Amino acid sequence: MQPIKLTVVGGGSSYTPELLEGIIANQKLLSISEVWLVDIPEGQEKLAIMERLAKRMVQKAGSPITIHATMNRRQAIKDADYVITQIRVGGLKMRRNDEYISIKHGVVGQETTGAGGFMKAFRTIPVILDICRDMEELAPNAWLLNFTNPAGIITEAVLKHSSIKVVGLCNNPINFYKKFARTYGVEGEDVRINFVGINHLIWITDLFIKGESRLEDILTGKATGYEAENIPSFGWDNEFLRSLGALPCGYHKYYYQTDRILGQQLEEYRKQRTRADEVREVEKELFKIYQNPEVKEKPKALEKRGGAHYSEAAIELIKSIHTDAKDLHTVNVRNNGAISCLPDDVSVEVNCLVENHQITPLQPGKVPPQIRGLLQVVKAYEELTVEAAITGDKGIALQALTLHPLIPSAEKATIILDEMLQVNKPYLPAFNEDDLSRTTREEVY
Structure with a gap:
């Protein structure tokens, strides 16, 4: 087997030891x-700690x-086989x-959905597509494995605006497998x-256990207890679950x-103690350990960060792609008719057959209206x-935010969009100065 060059963009991330553990275990x-860890100047100190x-x-x-x-980054990407x-x-x-x-404006604040996920996508898509352009030039046959959130939106942007092979990954599905196996x-x-x-x-x-539906x-x-630890848990009403006829993931609580x-x-906002504040503290603790x-x-403390088993998801997928294992993986790919109520060119997260450098989504069957309604609205967003x-x-940005189920009105969407565009001005090269005309503050909160 030819040696693999694996590149990690965002190598200074606190998640990297989780990934390295899986890489080392499967090296042979x-x-x-070779593993290349690449980051930006602002992350130089963390990258140096991670390298050591x-x-x-x-x-x-x-x-x-x-x-x-x-x-x-270009040096790290050149001739890579896989870019994470x-x-x-x-x-x-x-x-x-x-x-x-x-x-502050009375809507849920979360990094992958709602207004927060919307703005994170806006900041991230231009950078990801710039990475893809480097790959198209320097490693055109490489696979891009995207863990960057919001993973589905980022993967869809690459699918629609790049020629590289991309698959989006999340640790949610593998966590379900782990939890049900324990249960x-x-x-x-x-x-x-x-x-x-x-x-x-x-x-x-x-859900099947040894072939029997459970x-x-x-x-x-x-x-019970099948959800991720880092998602707030209030429990599900059994009558609601029975009428839904399916199990929601932890993010459905939003x-x-x-x-x-x-x-x-x-x-939490009144106490200045949101999940973002908590993550900042966890990061400081982790890098002291590192x-x-x-x-x-x-270190065991990494479990607090919420990325459990993500290295396993990545490495197992690489193994299947590289060795033609013909395994099933639950990943984000182009729909291609798998979910019939969604457009073919969008990103979906479904079971896929992974063969030698080929990933094929499997049809999950008929989608009932109680699932289809929310799914179609969020996908349109x-x-x-x-x-x-x-x-x-x-x-278009205003229509996207207005359409999201967590934003109650166009008026609210307009206010939030204007403020977020101001604060994110340095990260939005596609928007013109008329939309970003007001002064950006260095730190708003």
Whole structure:
């Protein structure tokens, strides 16, 4: 097998040790010869810390992998076989602004959906497409594995505006497999799940344990606790679940329990203690640990960051692509008719057959109206968001935000959009000065 060059854009991320753990464990099978960690000047200090930790991890494992760290993205991408993107344009400061602006105006503040996810997509799409242009020139046969949130929207932008091979990844599906395996005391291969939806809006329409459907166990409350730990949990009403006929993911709470989530967030806002503030503290704690020269493996504290099993999702997918394993993976890909009620050219998150450098979405079956309604509305919002981010059309941006179920009116969308465009001016090259004419403050909250 030819040696693999793997490039991680956003290599200074606190998630990187999770990824490195999986890379090291599978080095021999995949013949991974070099890992390039690349970041931007603002992330230089974190990248240096991560480089030292990565080299200690490789040395402890006795692995032959060569670790490179650079701010020269083109050098890192040149001749890469796989490029993993895990970037946060604007850093945690802009994530905090996204949350605080949203909550201040009485809507849910969250980094991947609603007004916060909308603005994160706007900042990220131009950067991701710039990375794709480098790949088209320097590594045209490479796969882009995108973990950057909002993963579905970012993947769709690449699918529509780049020629490279891209797949979007999320740890939500693999977490479901892990949790159900624990619940029923079986191995992961004994669990099979039917998913339908888009990133952070997937429904489980059936659950099989050793070939037997066990969906009713959850719908009737016999088995619980299947959701991600970092998503607020208020519990699901069993009558609601039975009438839905499917299992929602943790992110559905923002839609199905909006009042309760918003009430909690308003209290956090008053205390200046939202999820963004919590993540800032976790990041500081993690990098203190990473700097310790005695640390030579992924620390347990990383679990607080919410990225559990993400390296497994990435490495298992690479294994399937590279070795023609013909495994099933739940990933974000071009729809191509898999979900019949959505356009062919959009990104969906469904089970896919992964073969030798080919990923084929599988049809999840008929989508009932109680799922189809919300799914189509949020997907239409995502389509408009991609179009607005590319064109810089403020009117399309307003329609996108107005359409989102978490934004109650066009009036509210207009106010939020104007303020977010001001604050994000340095990150929005597609928008003209008329839309971004007012002065941007360095820090709004």
